[in-house]
Structures are given as structure tokens and as C-alpha cells.
Amino acid sequence: MTAMTEPRPAGDMGAAARAGDSGGVSGATFRSATTIDEVLEALARGARIVAGGTDLVVGTRQGKWKLPAHLVSIDRVDELRGIRASREGGLWLGALTSHDELATNKAIHERWAALADGAAIVGSFATRYVGTLGGNLMNASPAAETGGPLVCFGAIAILRSREGERRIPVAELAAGPGRTTVRPDELLTAVELPAPPAGTASCYARLEYRRQMEIAVVGATAVVVVDGGRIADSCVAITALAPTIHRVTEAEAILNGSDGGREVAERAAQAAAAASRPIDDVRAPADYRRAMAAVITRRVITAAVERASGRGPQIPASDVLHGAV
């Protein structure tokens, strides 16, 4: 780190960050809020949110974006914390819920296993203790590990602004890589998981190159509702395979009504690969990603079907299923 000798204009933050300088913005403000109302007020005045800081700060240091001039920290807003049973038998997840909390929660293990699978492999041990569910979603990464499971479970994002509350499906939260449909004056306060139907089982897995400090090269989620040995309903979503995490209804149509066996899983997986629009980047070329979309999707479908009958990989599946052999 070089010592900063003179104030830099705000516009130079990116360059300063690239130079390894923590930087500083003349006239910048940082406010640590303790209530939702304080956060909303700061947002109305143009502030941006920081929670765990595992994306915002790291990205700034890497020169991906400028550190916003006005920040409101929400990590002390207790109203945003906690995992609670909701009225309709679902679960209310405060936006500040850490990945570690998601990965170790008993109710999530029992009824929303794919979410535990995803949360358990975000970043490193440190990332999972500090990083939050709200941050993971609002960062709108196409590779976010919790995105696919939440989309498939029909999770609802609860947004608050000074004008009131707005509820939208998590599936409609991301607009593209790093972009959301959320207005600048809105705060994601919580995510609600509706109660899954009886017979629901699920799995999320990713292709990864190492066991910690990893990002999904390709990810897939499968949720199946099994009734009498048949898949009554299903949801398949793909991760890191398109600008946003999204469902593959063609794959679901193949699964629905079937026994969920190897041949069906393979066909559904091929449908997922066909629906993918992967990019070439530093982590993998597109053709490999597309081929892996089929492999990983088939594996999560099979794992979800096995879990439905009380077998299948441990929850969370880390070390057992995803990329790892």
C-alpha cells in the first residue's frame, strides 16, 4: 500500500484502487445505520449500501468499479438479521443472513437443501462468515451460488423504500451481470422462502477447480417434487451460463411426469445445455462450459431425485458432488 499524500478527486478512485491505494474521496461520507429508516433516508439522498463488503471492497481494489462517494453501512441494522419461520410455513431470511448461517441452518437442510449446498461453497470460510445473502443477490453475479436455489424455490425478495414495500420474485431481481431491477432508493430487507410441497428434494452443484476461494465455472440447481415414484413438479436453473441465473422450462417439462431416472436426467440436462449462453472468459471457454452444463445439471437432477428417497449426497453437498470427485 502506498501512502496517499494528497486528496484525490472522486473520479480517480478506480485508478487509485488499481494502484493498490485505498484511496479517499473528497466530500465522501460513510454512515453506519442502525435502523431500516436510517438506511432508507440515506438511500433517498443518494447513498449506496455496504453490508459484508466482500464484493464492494474487493471489486474496488481490483478497479472493477469506483467506490461510491456516499456509503451507508447496514451491518448494524438488527431488523435485517435472522432466520425465522414465516406465517405460511415458509422461512424469512433477513438480508444480513450470512452464508454460514444458511449453510448450517437445520430447517434449510431439511426443506431447502439446495440453498445449503450453494451457501456452503461461497468463497472461503472467511467469506461465508462475513458475506451476506442480500449482498450475494444484489451483486447480481450470474455465478452467485445462492441464486439458482432461491429462483427454484420461488423465493420472494422484499424491497423497502420510503414509499413502502415491494415484493418481487428473486428470479426478477437480476437484470444482467452486476445489474438489478431494484431502484437506487430501495433496500433489500429480506428474502421469503415459501413452504415447499410435500415430497420436495433439491440439490445445487457447481463445477469448480479447487475447494476454497472458488467461483462457479458452471452451476445448476434441481428441485423435484416426487409423488409415488414420479416427478410431479420440478424446477431446473442454470448458473454462470447466461447473463442472469434462470430457469430452463424445457428441462422441467422433460422431468415432469417421469421417474427421474438416468435417461430422463440426461435428456433434461441436454436441454439445460441447449438453453445456456455461456461466455469465454478466464475461467473457461464457452464450449467447455456448455458441455459441463449438461454434466452438472444431470448430476444435480440425479442427486435431487436420490435425496427425495432419503439417499443421495450429504447436505450440504460440498466435497461430495460439485466438480469435486
Added chain:
Amino acid sequence: MDELAAELGMDAVELRRKNLLRDGDEGPTRQILDSIHAVETLDRAVELIGHGKPLPKGEAIGVACGWWPSFPMASGAFIKINGDGSPTIITGAQECGTGAVMTLPILAAEILGMNPAEFSIIYQDTETGPWDGGAGGSQTLFNNGRAVSAAANDIRDQILKYAEDALEANRADLELVDGKVQVKGSPSRFVTLASIASTANGDQQLIGRSAGSPPPGPTSDASGCVGRLGSESFAAPTFGTHAVRLRVDRETGVVRVLEVAAVQDSGAVVNRVGASGQVTGGVVMGIGQALSEGTQIAEDGRVRNPYLLDYKLQTIADVPEIKVGFIDMPAPDAGPKGSKGLGEPPCIPTPGAIANAIANATGARVRRLPATPHRVWSAVQGAKR
């Protein structure tokens, strides 16, 4: 080597055993290889990994051998005895994580009859320390260890001179034990180093210094083709064999290393703990080179993976069981106590062993490192056709 063995219908380990350099063999430039133990590294490594025993489905073993020179060169050290009798090593050498500098007190302590833990070390300071070539070329302990040993002998001479006067005894009858000089057979007749230091403080000071003499390099003849070897002969050459057991996910190309046996002939081992740590670290770096590291350059010349999230070192969660072995035999014309360089050698054979194991597991050969999942997968796809 594995492919040659396959062509010959021979076991790849057997082909290596048959062709490895042995004691008294002649190198490519007529260097005579003296007291080398390459074959022993092979035998120990394959034994440690359980080569030849049945493996679970999907697992395979790969073996590779490597060699590397030591680099004799100038290097200097001071040793002083402080007023309280405590010793300080002042060296120009750098500690870059190999443990080489931290090993220096072991050498000096043996000569001065002290405990290595008593030494303080002033290092990587070019203003106070004597000249050193820097941390590179697997030669810090090789050369600076020699200088420290020579400086220890220098100060030992000075200590004994003062002790002869103080004890009215001949130096042949004196020994250095536990921070004092005593008369052999009469330990009650002694003088402490603190006492000698206080006398010396008003006189010549107790400061040992030396560079020692680098060992002679091997004779060689470079009139033939030396190729791009860099040096025409290998001074105090080191040898190693690594054997790797791994599993390949054929559908994704993801490789998981399960166990590595790494056996080095690095001459006499001066610091067992440090040497084992160096080999363990070298193997982990070797796994990274083999599977996940590598700078990627974009068309515009920019580095595509400048951060450790994308330049993928192995994490501690990826590290397999690593069994380390040494053929602990002193080498001629080598470093202190007959030791040879151990900085770079431990990461040389690992990638080759991994590449061979991948080929044994899949029947497909990856010809470029790192053997990323994409490359392994592509090779497996190619072999299917």
C-alpha cells in the same frame, strides 16, 4: 518416459530404474557423477506410494524423476559473541521462506558448542551484512552455510586463543561446551564466553568472518552439444522422484490429487524439519503448476488473471497427504556437511508425475501445463474418438 516404456512394452518405473544415472556414470558433458542416489529416490518413492498394489477404480499412480544442480558461489558471514556471551550471526543472505537462513545457527552451534536457539540472526540487510548473491538458485544454505561454518571456525580460533591464556592450557586440551571453554576431562576448569568477550572487548573483539571457499565445480567438456541447459555441468547435482496417486473425473476433467510421495537426494540433511517443510511446499507448488496455475495473457497483452481469485494457487483444502523422504547421504564437493541445494528441486518432478498419472487414469495425455479441467476433458474427448 512413460510413453517410451509403453512402446517398449515395459513398466515405466522399470524403464527409469534401468536408465537412471548411477554412481560413477558420465553425464552428457563428461561430468563424472560421484556419490549420487537417483535410483534410491525412485525405489523409495514408489514404495511409499504403494506402486504395484491394486487401486480403487478411477485412481491411478504416476511417477517422474528430476534433477537439478547446486550453484557454488561467493557468500559471506560474520559471527560475533556479545558481551553477555550470546552469539549473533550477521549475514547478507535472505530468508525467502525456505528456512535456509533459519538453519544457519545449527551449523554454527555445533562448531561453537552452543544451542542453536541461543543465536540471534541479522539478515537481509545489505548495509550491515557481508556480500551474498541473494535468495535464488537453491544455493542459500549451500553457500552461506559454508560461510557461517567458516566464520564459526574463525571465531572459535579467537575464543581458544583467549582461553589458552585464561586457563593456561594448550588448545588441544580445550573444548567448547554450553557457552564456555573447559579443559577436557576437568570440566571444573573453565572460562565462560561472556568472560572471554569482556576481555576481547578491550582488545581485538570477538568477531568471526569468512566466505569459505566454494567447492570446485565438476570437470566437464562442453565441446559437444550442451543444448539449452544453461550450465555445462551440474555441481553437486541433486535428484528426486515424486510419485502421485490421483483420481480424474472423466466427465469434467477435474483432477484430485490424493497422495504424493516425494523423495529427494539432497545430500546430507542439515535441518530435517526445514527440509521436510521445503519439500512439502515444493510439492504443493508443483501441484499448482500441474493443475491450476498459469498466467493468462489477453490479445492486447494484458494479464487476464492478475488476482489470486483467478490465478489459482492450490488452497490448503486441496493439499493431499504428502510423504517426504530423503536419501540422507553426504555428497562430495557440496555444501555444509555434504548437503546439496533443496530450494527448487522439490517442485520439479511433481507436474510430470501428475501428468503421467492423468494419462494412466484416462488413457489420454495432456501435453500442456497446467492440465486444467478443460484440457484434461478435451484430451479425454479426443481419446474417445
